[in-house]
Amino acid sequence: MDYARVLDSFGGIIERDLRNQFSQQAKEARHYHPFIGEVYSAAEEFVLRGGRRLGSCSTLMVYKGYTDEMGKGIVSACSGVELYRHSILVHDDIADTESLRRGGKTLHKIFEAHYNDHFGFGSAIFVGDMLYSLAIRAVLESGFDNAKLVEVTKMFSSDFKDINESQILDLLFEYKRPTVDEWTVMASKRAASLFRTSLLTGAVLASAPKKDYRILDDAARHIGFAFDVQDDIIDTFATKDHYGREPCGDITKKKKPLHLILALEKEKNGHLAKIMKNGDKLTEKGIKNVQDLIRDCGALEEAKSISRNHAIEAMRLIPQTGMNDEAKDFFVSFISYVAESLEWYK
Secondary structure, three states: OOHHHHHHHHHHHHHHHHHHHHHHHHHHHHHHOHHHHHHHHHHHHHHOOOOOOHHHHHHHHHHHHHHOOOOHHHHHHHHHHHHHHHHHHHHHHHHOOOOEEOOEEOHHHHHHOOOOHHHHHHHHHHHHHHHHHHHHHHHHOOOOOHHHHHHHHHHHHHHHHHHHHHHHHHHHOOOOOOOHHHHHHHHOOOHHHHHHHHHHHHHHHOOOOHHHHHHHHHHHHHHHHHHHHHHHHHHHHOOHHHHOOOOOHHHHOOOOOHHHHHHHHHOOOOHHHHHHOOHHHOOHHHHHHHHHHHHHOOHHHHHHHHHHHHHHHHHHHHHHOOOOHHHHHHHHHHHHHHHHHHHHOO
């Protein structure tokens, strides 16, 4: 299956619903105060700016995989999943002091242009909270029965808590050297939680068999780990032409991706540890040295192997569900792509 074509198709459906939701929200906000109308316009541009909508499209595919249907209600719930994800991204950009997201300014940078960075950071924090509120509202107004809505909103709340716990640990690791086990604990509540929310929201609203919840939960955890490791490898090794920004962006902020932790454990002469002390001042030569050291000690290949093994396990689990073949093929296809794309980085 051409999973990219499916993402484009499903993503377009979800984006149209998001535009309608933002249009209504901005209209109501302008009656309150003109600037709040501008705030919602900025939030709409941010949410609809590029991206593959993988999380919300996964929700839609799971639902369709059990029901063979795609009605207005599930599309609204998928918009909720997309808003939920972006509420996290807004806060993540603030914590990481990012300037760009998908080729445009991050929200705090957009608002900073009005006055200063204090206004920018403060406004973006509040917008992130507003997006979470809108996510819950989109789910509650999707028209499903109350028992399902309660189960989904409880999951949003629980996984939102988990994501924020993982983000605190990710921040902590900028100030200490974590072990592989500590990184694994942190990552178990990062992308894994996002995929859990996406897949299980579709399953709950579709009245999927209860036995499938556990399978999808396990699959989501493995997908999350595979994506986390792959995304970190891309950040370190992808070129600016390929990724749109300079390599080693996370490492220059003293973040500790899995491949770096593995390299620090493997590398015996301490060169990498010395370089990392001045991570925020890495030159082009320093970036190349970091990349070479991670490669040469075998850490890159080990991290790729870990990601690949998680992907393989996810692909083993998905066919065990009661979803139709179209849905199974979709998930196996994009998970396989993640595993295969690891070979681009050597």
